[in-house]
Amino acid sequence: MYNQYGNDGQIAIFYRDEKIANFPLGFMKLRDYQKNAEKLILDGMRDGLKVKEIIYACKLFCESIRCITWTNNRRKKYKQQPISKHDYRLFICSLFALVKLQIVQEDDAFLIFEKKSVLKKQRYYNQ
Numbered sequence: 191m192y193n194q195y196g197n198d199g200q201i202a203i204f205y206r207d208e209k210i211a212n213f214p215l216g217f218m219k220l221r222d223y224q225k226n227a228e229k230l231i232l233d234g235m236r237d238g239l240k241v242k243e244i245i246y247a248c249k250l251f252c253e254s255i256r257c258i259t260w261t262n263n264r265r266k267k268y269k270q271q272p273i274s275k276h277d278y279r280l281f282i283c284s285l286f287a288l289v290k291l292q293i294v295q296e297d298d299a300f301l302i303f304e305k306k307s308v309l310k311k312q313r314y315y316n317q
Contacts, residue, residue: 202301203282205256205294211278218279220302226279227286245293248284255281 197216201223202209234244258273288294
């Protein structure tokens with residue numbers, strides 16, 4: 191699972207009531223992730239895909255990352271390849287595209303932790 195703290199806080203990503211990852215908000219802001227999701231939808235439509243096909247592809251990718259994360263968390267004795275940062279970013283774009291298309295509710299998709307709460311958490315773990 192990818193965990194990192196950013197300058198502007200942190201975003202926790204959930205899919206189907208399971209925590210997938212935490213991402214820093216610093217270099218990439220929340221609006222950057224949302225713009226990438228909109229670009230994903232528009233590029234799919236420009237390539238001739240229907241909205242149902244885009245939804246299916248996003249759901250399929252999100253479900254595959256969720257299953258990989260689930261098996262990595264539950265079966266630590268098996269040494270599996272970790273998910274790359276690029277795949278996590280693509281997962282966030284797919285999830286935000288599903289939020290944009292109103293398939294997944296925004297409240298169920300992510301939580302944003304501000305910088306102040308992240309700093310408290312860092313101080314607690316560094317003691």
